Amino acid sequence: MPLLQFSQATGLAVSAYDIKGVRQIGPLLSTRTARFLGTSKLWQEDGPGTAVERLIVGAMAAGQDDAGAEVEELFYGMRICSLPLTRAGERYGVLVFGWCMRDFSSPLACEQLAALVGVPGHTLWNEVRLESPLTDARLATYRELLRTLAGSLDRQRDTIDELNRVSRTRELFLATVSHEMRTPLSALSMRVDLLLHTMRDMPPALQASLMAMRVHVRQEAAMVEDLIDAARTLTGTMSVNRVPVSLGRIVRDALSTVESSANEKRIVFSVTPANHGDNIELDADPRRLQQVLWNLVLNAIKFTSPGGSVGLNIASDANGVRIRVHDSGQGIAPEDLPHVFGAFTLQSQANASGLGLGLYIARRIVELHGGTITASSAGKDLGTSFTIYLPTLHAAMPPILPV
Incomplete structure (x- = not known):
């Protein structure tokens, strides 16, 4: 720590x-x-040194800059100094330093000081006489060094406080705005669905406009849900409701929502093994894990050109299951790989969309299940692979090598 390094470099005793x-x-x-x-007993709780240091702190709290010189005579020539610690212009603490002799001491002064603190006078004299006194010049240099150090520490604390304040404001903003946006979007979605289901003989142009509106509302609602999940992640309030569940059920439910997207782009989609992991039991939140797989597969489809391929492979071992989603798409540049799980991280390609929160949320969900998620890519246009590893209740399926 900086204060310990200062003490070791200068030989001064330091208390905060x-x-x-x-x-x-x-x-x-x-x-x-x-x-x-x-x-x-000098620095014991009821010792004379502690009492003097607290007297100095009280004087500093009252606005004095250095009360040490006024009490040095009580300790027979030992120099005792102080510096205030400030945060946002307010004093929050004091550094008391020194406890070195002003001049070469005498046996008599050492006897008097030893009697005050309860040690043998001759032993104290044997120690003191071997050390150089703390001259005014050295003290001035040490004081400025400590002042610079204390100022640096104060600025660091001010910066940390400001960062924490900004972070709390951002988290509150995300949570508040997300919830305020969710209600009107839900109402709008219900009204659009109601119009599409109840209006007969609707003009084709109006029907097309309403269907497009429904798509856009659902996209906006998905973004809002991502903002809410991101806010929960930032504030540490995201949770999972874990129950025994079949991996096959989770995989099928996730794929059912994205198969149409793959068909529209003529993407060859495969799942290995064919049973989708029906005989692997997880202690998991089905909805949250479905959200993770849906996000990974949808991203794979989004960033794969028409006619490409996307695959999902499942392999188990004695302790867990490995789920790998891979594609033949645009890939990820090596310099971007370390950042793919960051918040608001968007692909730079033209077909990118959304807020860049999906992978950030997915990693948190996987971690809440006690698992890990990693990304790999050989580079541009060479595809991407995301691998999830989760602990299982029963890893009954024999290991399958990733494709």
């Missing part, structure tokens, strides 16, 4: 107090004399 006079750090002791005094 909060503004109420409670020692938070120290005393940090580096010289033989300081370590010897550390065995005395």
Whole structure:
């Protein structure tokens, strides 16, 4: 820690107090004399050194810049100094440092100091006489060094506080706006569906417009749901409701929503094994895992050219199951791979859409299940592969090598 390094470099004893006079750090002791005094009652809770340091803290809290010089005479020439710690312009603590002799001490002064702190005078003298006194010039240099160090620490805390404030504001914004957007979109979707199902002899142009509107509303609703999930992830409130469930059920439910997209692009879609993992039991949230697989497969279809291929392969071992979604699509550049699971990460290709939150949310859902998700790609136009590994209740299916 920086204060310990300062103490070791200068030989000064250093303590950090909060503004109420409670020692938070120290005393940090580096010289033989300081370590010897550390065995005395000097810095004990009811010791004279602690009492003086708290007196200094009280003076600093009241606005004084350095009260150490006023109490040095109480310790027979030991220099005791202080610096305020500030945050946003307010003092929140004090550094008390020094505890070195102003001049070469005498046996008499050491006897008096030893009696005050409860140690043998001759032993203290043997330690003190081997150390150089703390001159005014050295003290001024050390004070400026510590002032710079303290200022750097204060700026770091100010920066962290500001980042935390911005982060909390962002999370609150995401949560509030997402919920406020969800209600009107749901109402609009219901009205469009009602019109499509109840209006007879609707003009073709109107019907086409309503169907297009329904598609756009559903896309917007999906984005809002992603924002809500992202907000829950950021605030640590996302949860999963885990129950015993067949992997096959999850896979089939996920694929049923994307098969039409694959057919429209004439994409060859395959699942290995043919039973979709029916005999693999997971302790999982079916809806959340379906959301993950749906997102991976839909992305694979989206970024694969017409006539390409997308596959889903399942392989199990003694502890878990590996689900691999791979495609022959546009691939991911090596420099982009480390960032694919970040929030608001969008592919740069022309067919990218959405908010770039799907993989960010998918990783969190997989982690909440005790699993992992990874991405790999050989490069541009060489396809992409996403692999999920999840613990299983029963890994009954024999291992299958990934295709």
